[in-house]
Amino acid sequence: MINFRDDVLPLKNRLYRLALRITLDTLDAEDIVQETLIRVWNMREDFDKIDSIEAFSLTICRNLALDHISRKESQNEQLDESYDTTPDVASTPLQALLLEDKRSWVMKLFNELPEKQRSVMQLRDIEGKSYREIAQVLGFTEEQVKVTLFRARQHIRQEFEKIDNYGL
Amino acid sequence: MxxxxxxxxxxxxxxxxxxxxxxxxxxxxxxxxxxxxxxxxxxxxxxxxxxxxELHLGADFDRKILNRIEEPVVKARRNTIRFRLTPFYRAAAIVAVVLCLGLAAQHSFQNDTKQPGVSYNYAGYQDTYSDPQVALDQVSSALKTVSHGLRESGLHNVDSALVDGGNDDKM
Known part of the structure; x- marks a missing residue:
């Protein structure tokens, strides 16, 4: 028997990180998690029909986050602006950067990936989910998840190699 | 390594x-x-x-969510408590009414025994005097007293009316 307080509420941080990865805004991400939890709460009558409450909640969260960014994009260019304001650390030699700067460079790499790759990276490399679970959340096949993850990792690898080769 | x-x-x-x-x-x-x-x-x-x-939400997030989802539940529970108590309120009201009536009845019965009020049941009247002549004398004397009293007060009223009238004439 699924209990909201014990089984759903503890997912909040995982939901928050996924929403944050998609929206790139902490306040928006928090709102989305609230909305997600309220929606899951409203469906509590059907909890026993749900295979995995975690995958179910993550799916709702991702859909809400996608709705949110598409709404935001149609309203104005805020997302692009936020990209512009992040410091362009790649323009300085990586060796000279502090670890914190390297981290923000990696964050930029992460956040510049297409949304699907970003979400797959989030669920796999940060949340440690299996291909099966990720496929369930995103509504992909396991093969699609693997391909998406491969592209994301290859992109990150190439960016790392660029720095190695050109010092940029 | x-x-x-x-x-x-x-x-x-x-x-x-x-x-x-x-x-x-x-x-x-x-x-x-x-x-x-x-x-x-x-x-x-x-x-x-x-x-x-390690990224996580603030400490007050749970409270916010629980406030939002438990609001209707608490409301419903309040309603049911009030609902459950309704028969008791009714019972208490009935008991109060019965007590009031009982107290009022008891009070009026006690009054009846101590000082009986005026009775309008003429059939229930009993003779006070055995000799009709004595009764007639008593009634006559009582009526005379009343008549005297009435006359006195009537005269007084006439006198005062006359005085008032005289004053009116003077004016």
Whole structure:
């Protein structure tokens, strides 16, 4: 028997990180998690029909986050602006950067990936989910998840190699 | 120290051939302080991933959510408590009414026994005197007294009316 307080509420941080990865805004991400939890709460009558409450909640969260960014994009260019304001650390030699700067460079790499790759990276490399679970959340096949993850990792690898080769 | 294993893991990581467990080993390895120079550059990636895992919501988030979802429940529970008490309120009201009536009845009965009020049941009247002549004398004397009293008060009224009238004439 699924209990909201014990089984759903503890997912909040995982939901928050996924929403944050998609929206790139902490306040928006928090709102989305609230909305997600309220929606899951409203469906509590059907909890026993749900295979995995975690995958179910993550799916709702991702859909809400996608709705949110598409709404935001149609309203104005805020997302692009936020990209512009992040410091362009790649323009300085990586060796000279502090670890914190390297981290923000990696964050930029992460956040510049297409949304699907970003979400797959989030669920796999940060949340440690299996291909099966990720496929369930995103509504992909396991093969699609693997391909998406491969592209994301290859992109990150190439960016790392660029720095190695050109010092940029 | 031999880092072949880590290098192999890293290569398999890029090829998406590592398991979840192996990827955790990589994150743990790159989060420690002593990482060989040729692998150092990947610290940022895995340290970032490990760091992101720690991101969490504020402490008051649970309260916000629980407030939002439990509001209707608390309301409903309040309603049911009030609902459950309704028969008791009714019973209490009935008891109060019965008590009031009882007290009022008791009060009026006690009054009846102590000082009976005026009775209008003429059939229930009993003779006070056995001799009709004595009764007639008593009634006559009582009527005379009343008549005298009436006359006195009537005269007084006439006198005062006359005085008032005289005053009116003077004016």
């Amino acid at each position: 031999d880092y072949k294993y880590i290098e192999q893991l890293l290569e398999r990581y890029w090829q998406c051939q590592t398991s979840v467990e192996e990827e955790r080993i990589l994150r743990d390895f790159f989060s420690q302080k002593e990482v060989p120079a040729h692998l150092q550059r990947y610290c940022a990636l895995f340290a970032f991933e490990k760091n992101e895992e």
